[in-house]
Amino acid sequence: MSFWGNETSVRFPNLGIDLTNLPRGIAIGSFHIAFYGVIIACGMLLGLAIARRKAKKTGQDQDIYLDFALWAIPLSVIGARLYYVAFAWDDYKDNLLKIINIREGGLAIYGGVIVAVLSVIVYARVKKLRIGLMMDTAILGLILGQIIGRWGNFFNREAFGKYTDSIFAMQIEVTDSSLNSIYNPSIIPGSKLRAMYEGKERVLDNILEIRNNMVTLEDGRKFIQVHPTFLYESLWNLALLIFMIVIWKKKKFNGEILLIYLAGYGFGRFFIEGLRTDPLFLWGTGLAVSQLLSALLFVTALTLIIILRTKAIKSGEYMNIPMTLKYVNEETKDKETEDKADNEETENDIKEENGEETKDSADNEASENEPKETVDVSESEGKKK
Secondary structure (H helix, E strand, C coil), rough: EEEEEECCCCCEHCCEEEEEECCEEEEEEEEEEEEHHHHHHHHHHHHHHHHHHHHCCCCCHHHHHHHHHHHHHHHHHHHHHHHHHHHHHCCCCHHHHHHHHCCCCCHHHHHHHHHHHHHHHHHHHCCCCCCCHHHHHHHHHHHHHHHHHHHHHHCCCCEECCCCCCCCEEEEECCCCCCCCHHCCCCCHHHHHHHHCCCCCCHHHHHHHHHHHCCEECCCCCEECCHHHHHHHHHHHHHHHHHHHHHHHHHCCHHHHHHHHHHHHHHHHHHHHHHHHCCCCCCCCCCCCHEEEEHHHHHHHHHHHHHHHHHHHHHHHHHHHHCCCCCEEEEEHHHHHHHHHHHHHHHHHHHCCCCCCCCHHHHHHHCCCCCCCCCCHHHHHHHHC
16 A cells, blocks of 8 residues: 655645645555545545534434435535536536546535535425424534535645735645646646636636746745635634534524525635636636625525524514424324324214213213212201301
């Protein structure tokens, strides 16, 4: 067993960090295991763990979330991949087999989020569960998975931003095999680059700025210097997760934690996406699709939070938020009580028709046969005199 993809280095010069020969994964013979996939898998498992822990603390059935995750996680991965492929179709249309190769990246989180939300809705309806409560619980696992999963981008040297000289500036060696050749002027000249990004001037400007500020070390190695946007998103999501956990006890309705996630993540992703040099574009335009979706989610989710919180406070519903996942339990119990009463009434009717003694008639007869207290009127009157 050995490392692979460790021919180059990644540096954070303003932090004094130099990761020499940073590997992309491990190799067992000719089989390569990418750290990208390993990290995403770890994020999924830890995400499931935090969701189950929250379910236990709030009196829910933990096993429901395990059962849900067994099929929701694979579906979400497929959704994340299809979302990415749909908006990067030019990279796959000539080699369709590349679509199933996710070890080198190519998962769009919004695709996974969309499928995850739809999965909760379908699963909850089939199992007769409270959709809002289940979403509030499961979303904690999703965002923790995002926090951890973004570090897969680090090992893949992807999902970074434009040039910066800030304290978090990250340097990637130009000759890195995972780095897109657009950053190497010796491979793609400026004229060809402009033709590739026609109509996408903002991204083109960011790429040219990176190329114009290339760093050359004393030993001759060349590095691009960029924003580590994967790090920004990971830290933003960590802050959002902490806020979601803290605000849980103060939520006014089931589903509010999900909306807080959509609004918070949408807000942060909108600005982070604006820094990136590799956004997915809306077909036929120079508009970053994830940035548009982020803005839409932020506005929609924030509006719903305001409306639903106001409604819950005015009606007083926030004082009794249902925390039982299986919302049919109380209805089933009431129905069973009604059925039992109906059965007893029917049995009594049948017994009366057959001349049999019923429980009610027996009680009435016993009441009639009880000795009654008599009073001697004359004696009573005599005593009064």
